[in-house]
Amino acid sequence: MVVGASSGIGLAVAQQLSARGDRLVLVARDEARLHEVAASLPGPTVVSAADVVDADAVERAAAAAVKAFGGLDGAVTTAQAMAYGSVEELPLDVLNHLVEVAVGGTANVARAVLPRFRAAGGGHLVVVSSLLAEIAVPSMGGYCAAKWGQLGLVRTLQTEVRRERGLHVSIVLPGAIDTPIYRQAATYAGRQGSAPPPVVAPERVAAACVKRLDKARRADHVGPANLLAVAGFRGLPGVYDRLVGPMVDRAVLRGPRSGADEGNVFTANPDAEQLRGGWTTAGRKRVGGRARWHG
Numbered sequence: 001m002v003v004g005a006s007s008g009i010g011l012a013v014a015q016q017l018s019a020r021g022d023r024l025v026l027v028a029r030d031e032a033r034l035h036e037v038a039a040s041l042p043g044p045t046v047v048s049a050a051d052v053v054d055a056d057a058v059e060r061a062a063a064a065a066v067k068a069f070g071g072l073d074g075a076v077t078t079a080q081a082m083a084y085g086s087v088e089e090l091p092l093d094v095l096n097h098l099v100e101v102a103v104g105g106t107a108n109v110a111r112a113v114l115p116r117f118r119a120a121g122g123g124h125l126v127v128v129s130s131l132l133a134e135i136a137v138p139s140m141g142g143y144c145a146a147k148w149g150q151l152g153l154v155r156t157l158q159t160e161v162r163r164e165r166g167l168h169v170s171i172v173l174p175g176a177i178d179t180p181i182y183r184q185a186a187t188y189a190g191r192q193g194s195a196p197p198p199v200v201a202p203e204r205v206a207a208a209c210v211k212r213l214d215k216a217r218r219a220d221h222v223g224p225a226n227l228l229a230v231a232g233f234r235g236l237p238g239v240y241d242r243l244v245g246p247m248v249d250r251a252v253l254r255g256p257r258s259g260a261d262e263g264n265v266f267t268a269n270p271d272a273e274q275l276r277g278g279w280t281t282a283g284r285k286r287v288g289g290r291a292r293w294h295g
């Protein structure tokens, strides 16, 4: 089961799993887009549209996997939207929804898949978290709160299932990845955001997820600057705090000026969903040469 399979990292996971012969159930909010993705994959695939905050819909998706393929023994969840704006600027319903998707949504996925893994004799859940689960970044407080909460939930889950034979939960924490999430994000910061360098291809994060479906690990960072950023945040908090604001202004909030825009936080925007965001040279070629934003 791949949750968030219609775009970016989740789409890359679905492509890699399907290419190696896995049978898949694809999950995201927009059903038509999921059918489009399913039609592009080589292997047996069913789709089950669900918003992860809707426990019944997530339950139906897991049941669809069992009905179609006789069991469920793996799940990767990537579902999340993003929002720019200071803690004071972000509307509370936007902030709360980011947290609900990350924490409640991930709990819903775990509650739907873990009993089915037990029934199948074992299974692996991989949760795509973020570097921002371990550092704080101004103008991204809603997303940081969501990802810190999700990390706490999933680390707890790992301690809860660790003595059960065959049940595994892994966490993958990407840095900046070349996906559409930055253009899809809500903004209340006066500008749209963009991927700060160094930017990594979604296929690399997907490969890490696929690896963890086969052999679990507590947590994997994917991104050349991740460990340095976490070390700075923890070890030199005064220096980190001084540098991070100007860095966000120069490298993140450099998109076009924008009024308040709720992006894809509450509803899917399938027209903008694709594998790459166009934030790297290779990514720009894949999305048809569209230039990255310049602030």
Ligand SMILES: NC(=O)c1ccc[n+]([C@@H]2O[C@H](COP(=O)([O-])OP(=O)(O)OC[C@H]3O[C@@H](n4cnc5c(N)ncnc54)[C@H](OP(=O)(O)O)[C@@H]3O)[C@@H](O)[C@H]2O)c1
Residues within 6 Å of the ligand: 003, 004, 005, 006, 007, 008, 009, 010, 027, 028, 029, 030, 033, 050, 051, 052, 053, 077, 078, 079, 080, 081, 101, 105, 128, 129, 130, 131, 132, 173, 174, 175, 176, 177, 178, 179, 180, 181, 184, 195, 264, 267, 268, 269, 270, 274
């Ligand atoms: N891109 C990065 O730089 C980056 C960095 C660190 C961490 N991450 C994390 O990586 C994960 C994937 O991000 P991405 O960059 O691949 O983003 P993306 O291209 O925007 O894809 C997000 C996927 O999640 C789905 N989704 C969003 N909200 C959902 C909801 N409430 N219920 C069900 N599905 C939902 C989207 O489909 P629908 O909208 O159709 O539902 C889409 O399939 C996220 O958890 C993100 O936080 C990304």
